[in-house]
Amino acid sequence: MNNWNFFREALKNFRSTGAIARASPVLIKHLIGSIPSDRPLTVVELGPGEGCVTRALLGTLHPRSTLTAFEINAAFVERLQLIADERLRVIPIGADRLTDHFSPGSVDFVVSSLPLSMIDQSVKQRIIRQSQQVLAPGGEYLQYQYALQDYGLLKDSFSHVSVRFTLANLPPAFVYSCSLGLV
Numbered sequence: 001m002n003n004w005n006f007f008r009e010a011l012k013n014f015r016s017t018g019a020i021a022r023a024s025p026v027l028i029k030h031l032i033g034s035i036p037s038d039r040p041l042t043v044v045e046l047g048p049g050e051g052c053v054t055r056a057l058l059g060t061l062h063p064r065s066t067l068t069a070f071e072i073n074a075a076f077v078e079r080l081q082l083i084a085d086e087r088l089r090v091i092p093i094g095a096d097r098l099t100d101h102f103s104p105g106s107v108d109f110v111v112s113s114l115p116l117s118m119i120d121q122s123v124k125q126r127i128i129r130q131s132q133q134v135l136a137p138g139g140e141y142l143q144y145q146y147a148l149q150d151y152g153l154l155k156d157s158f159s160h161v162s163v164r165f166t167l168a169n170l171p172p173a174f175v176y177s178c179s180l181g182l183v
């Protein structure tokens with residue numbers, strides 16, 4: 001799917017897509033650049049869209065890692081299912097069903113492109129709470145956003161939250177790295 005097709009799909013479903021263009025390569029690097037590739041990891045992706053972050057993750061993850069992607073848009077799910085990589089599992093349901101598929105402490109990284117500011121407060125809180133639950137000690141929740149609207153929610157939910165900003169995206173974006181710390 002090229003940028004134009006992504007744009008058309010985004011216009012059809014603007015509230016759930018929350019973007020007009022795919023994440024840029026620079027933004028993707030800021031988002032997933034800290035994920036190690038030298039060991040097998042369990043990684044979950046929330047809101048993969050047509051898969052630009054998914055493909056970058058598959059390009060860097062260890063051959064014995066797994067990547068599970070939760071996506072609600074059927075057109076995007078169809079595109080994701082064309083990615084031929086046995087590490088990838090595409091789940092066509094909402095990110096607020098994370099704990100149906102993962103047990104507590106079983107995930108190393110949650111990588112989210114979800115448009116948090118456009119998701120209902122109760123659903124958003126469920127997604128963040130479930131992300132906390134499934135993360136292993138030392139695991140990280142990585143998220144990009146176009147505004148700092150949900151900084152407070154993330155600060156209240158994780159013990160460490162750092163934010164970076166990049167102009168190299170349309171529109172410019174913030175990247176959060178959140179962790180619960182080691183227990």
Ligand SMILES: C[S@@+](CC[C@H](N)C(=O)[O-])C[C@H]1O[C@@H](n2cnc3c(N)ncnc32)[C@H](O)[C@@H]1O
Binds near residue numbers: 016053119
């Ligand atoms: C901004 S797009 C991200 C696209 C791509 N990952 C990127 O970075 O360019 C957000 C995606 O989140 C998906 N989405 C929105 N709410 C969701 C939810 N509750 N569960 C799973 N996916 C959701 C949308 O369908 C859309 O594909």
